[in-house]
Amino acid sequence: MDRLENMAVFVRVVERGSFVAAAEDFRISPAMAGVHVRALEQRLGARLINRTTRRHSLTEIGRLYYERCKQILADITDAEASAAQLKARPRGRLRLATPVSFGVHALAPSCRDYIAENPEVSIDFVVSDRPVDLLEEGIDVAIRIGELDDSSMIARPLRPYGSLICAAPDYLDRHGVPLLPSDLSGHRCLGFAHPIASKEWTLRGPEGAIRIPVTLALTANNGEALRMAALSGLGIIMQPEILLGDDIRAGRLVPLLEDFLPRPRPMHVLTFPDRKPTPKIRSFVDFLVARFGEPGRHQHAASPEQLATTMDSP
Numbered sequence: 001m002d003r004l005e006n007m008a009v010f011v012r013v014v015e016r017g018s019f020v021a022a023a024e025d026f027r028i029s030p031a032m033a034g035v036h037v038r039a040l041e042q043r044l045g046a047r048l049i050n051r052t053t054r055r056h057s058l059t060e061i062g063r064l065y066y067e068r069c070k071q072i073l074a075d076i077t078d079a080e081a082s083a084a085q086l087k088a089r090p091r092g093r094l095r096l097a098t099p100v101s102f103g104v105h106a107l108a109p110s111c112r113d114y115i116a117e118n119p120e121v122s123i124d125f126v127v128s129d130r131p132v133d134l135l136e137e138g139i140d141v142a143i144r145i146g147e148l149d150d151s152s153m154i155a156r157p158l159r160p161y162g163s164l165i166c167a168a169p170d171y172l173d174r175h176g177v178p179l180l181p182s183d184l185s186g187h188r189c190l191g192f193a194h195p196i197a198s199k200e201w202t203l204r205g206p207e208g209a210i211r212i213p214v215t216l217a218l219t220a221n222n223g224e225a226l227r228m229a230a231l232s233g234l235g236i237i238m239q240p241e242i243l244l245g246d247d248i249r250a251g252r253l254v255p256l257l258e259d260f261l262p263r264p265r266p267m268h269v270l271t272f273p274d275r276k277p278t279p280k281i282r283s284f285v286d287f288l289v290a291r292f293g294e295p296g297r298h299q300h301a302a303s304p305e306q307l308a309t310t311m312d313s314p
Contacts, residue, residue, distance in 0.1 A: 003043070004076070007069040009036035010048065014058060014066050040065075090280040091120035097134065097142040101223045101243045102161070102267075103127040106292065107143070114287045121280050129221065134272075140281050141288075142270045154273045156285060158292045160264035162241045166253040170233035178236070181205070181212045181260050188235035190226045193219035201238055203260040210260075238262070267292075 012022040013033060023033040041048050048062035058066060098107055103125060111123055126132055126139065134142055145161050171188075178184055181203045189201070191214070200211045217235045220226050223243050230237035231252055237244070247253040269288050271281060 006036045006040045008073060009033050010040055011069050013037060088279045089120060090118045090283040092280050093122050093124055094280045094284055095124045095138055095140050097126040097132045097139045099145055100127050100129050101240045102143060105242045110291055118283055141284055144270055145267045146265050148268060154271045155268040156289050158267040158269060159294050161267040162264035163238055163262050164241050164244050165238045165256045166244055166248060167236045168231055168233045169254055172254055178256055181210055181257060184212050184214055188217035189214040190218050190229050190235045190237045191216050202262055204263050205260060
């Protein structure tokens with residue numbers, strides 16, 4: 001006789017309070033329900049249920065065994081559900097929060113390949129360089145650029161997010177090429193209107209970080225706007241490689257100070273630990289790691305409360 005079936009009948013007898021009720025649930029006779037329980041008692045060599053003509057009650061061993069059986073059966077149910085999810089096809093709408101530059105220039109073009117493999121998934125982009133409340137916005141997956149705080153968020157590392165310094169050939173013909181970080185102080189620069197970044201850029205020197213005072217001829221809250229200003233010849237820009245790479249390869253922008261570029265920032269994909277990873281979430285995170293990741297380890301990011309959140313300026 002199957003031991004798990006014996007356990008299931010025993011647990012139902014306890015929860016329903018009688019062999020008759022448990023037998024009805026399993027569509028067996030009350031006598032057969034008794035057979036299942038006696039099979040367990042014989043295997044254990046101990047009585048589980050005290051039976052009288054009027055009532056049944058658990059023995060001390062029966063109470064302990066009931067709790068363990070209930071947990072075992074619950075674990076089996078969870079395992080089967082997980083296996084079913086693994087077999088299930090990704091489907092449904094997935095909400096993704098991402099910084100603007102990475103979302104526009106890296107994620108959006110890559111979604112064609114993901115959706116080609118998972119045609120029943122649709123992706124809802126939340127593209128912003130401002131903080132996004134992941135819980136309030138119903139976000140399933142988020143991209144975080146920058147250092148992670150301690151928390152319970154599940155984070156998988158992606159490739160570090162590097163920045164470049166460059167300018168249009170026309171600007172350099174008119175104003176010269178900066179050869180050292182200190183030369184930037186004599187040039188027109190383009191950047192974010194940030195209390196610190198608008199006054200100085202942090203670059204990397206032989207002995208560590210160096211802070212260079214800069215004068216911003218134009219500020220914007222969007223990297224694409226800064227890129228267009230740089231292409232027009234207005235000034236020198238320091239923005240993510242993902243934003244400027246195509247222009248540099250095409251010769252529209254010229255890379256500068258390549259030995260002094262700022263240290264690349266870490267980048268992670270975040271998911272909530274208290275949500276079962278549905279096939280759409282699991283498959284999309286695996287896709288991101290395969291496309292943009294590097295070998296790494298699971299880490300913890302900021303808590304959902306701290307991550308009202310996760311966006312950093314590109």
